[in-house]
Amino acid sequence: MGLFDPISTAVTGVNVSQTWLDTISDNIANMNDVTSPSQGAYQTRFVVAAAIPGQAEGTGPGAQTEASVGGGTEVAGIALGSPDGVLEYDPSNPLADKQGMVRSANVNLGDQMSNMMMAQNGYEANLATISQAEQAYQAALGLHV
Amino acid sequence: MTSGMFGDTATSAIYQAMQGLWDEQQSVANNVANIDTPNYKAKDVNFETSLAQAIASGDPSQMQVTTSESNAPSDQAGNNVNLGTEMVQGETAGMQFQTMVDAMNAKFQLLSTAINGPSNAG
Numbered sequence: 001m002g003l004f005d006p007i008s009t010a011v012t013g014v015n016v017s018q019t020w021l022d023t024i025s026d027n028i029a030n031m032n033d034v035t036s037p038s039q040g041a042y043q044t045r046f047v048v049a050a051a052i053p054g055q056a057e058g059t060g061p062g063a064q065t066e067a068s069v070g071g072g073t074e075v076a077g078i079a080l081g082s083p084d085g086v087l088e089y090d091p092s093n094p095l096a097d098k099q100g101m102v103r104s105a106n107v108n109l110g111d112q113m114s115n116m117m118m119a120q121n122g123y124e125a126n127l128a129t130i131s132q133a134e135q136a137y138q139a140a141l142g143l144h145v
Numbered sequence: 146m147t148s149g150m151f152g153d154t155a156t157s158a159i160y161q162a163m164q165g166l167w168d169e170q171q172s173v174a175n176n177v178a179n180i181d182t183p184n185y186k187a188k189d190v191n192f193e194t195s196l197a198q199a200i201a202s203g204d205p206s207q208m209q210v211t212t213s214e215s216n217a218p219s220d221q222a223g224n225n226v227n228l229g230t231e232m233v234q235g236e237t238a239g240m241q242f243q244t245m246v247d248a249m250n251a252k253f254q255l256l257s258t259a260i261n262g263p264s265n266a267g
Contacts, residue, residue, distance in 0.1 A: 006167075006174040013178030020181075049182045054175075065168050065210040069188055072178040122180050125228055129177045132235040133170055139243040140163075143250060 006133035012072030013126035031107035041085025042105035050076035165192030184223035
């Protein structure tokens with residue numbers, strides 16, 4: 001058992017929330033992207049989170065527990081949405097084809113906003129865990145004769 | 146750790162309880178970290194029953210820490226971590242840990258009194 005395990009576990013959660021927030025801001029920043037219809041539109045980014053299995057050290061009953069408690073979470077990858085986008089009529093756009101169509105990104109702002117709230121709550125919840133663990137460490141530091 | 150001045154049953158029981166509470170804190174941190182992980186099931190740490198049995202048998206170091214998966218209902222992503230439950234569990238484990246530290250300090254105080262006499266115990 002590492003000394004600061006609960007804190008480093010909570011940090012993995014903070015990191016995933018941070019990546020999620022980064023991804024959301026990337027999506028929102030690109031929501032007005034326009035390309036010509038012959039090219040793919042901006043693909044909405046999705047964070048794929050996965051649990052990290054615990055690392056058992058040693059062979060005692062404590063090692064088993066550590067393996068089954070788990071070691072936090074990680075970003076397993078970034079999934080991409082459809083490149084189809086939305087075809088829009090905008091003949092004045094220099095990227096428009098002969099029919100006057102352009103392909104614009106199809107980012108759902110409602111989804112992004114609700115995801116942002118979930119990511120923010122996750123971030124704060126992990127910080128709350130850190131301060132709880134910190135209180136326990138402070139208590140342990142109070143052990144003396 | 147079964148005998149000797151520093152290895153009596155009470156000290157050993159407090160030590161084991163601190164180990165169990167620490168695992169509980171680790172479990173809370175892991176559950177909260179996975180609050181948005183699809184198909185993740187919250188884990189509970191159990192050691193109290195085993196510790197009670199170990200104390201009754203006279204050797205608290207026989208305590209076994211086990212984990213079980215919560216069977217709370219899952220959301221649409223297959224995740225069943227409940228943030229409220231986790232926060233309460235983390236806070237409870239923290240306060241129990243503090244209590245164990247106080248108990249351990251009280252044991253040390255008794256030893257200090259035995260070694261130095263009451264005038265220096267202070």
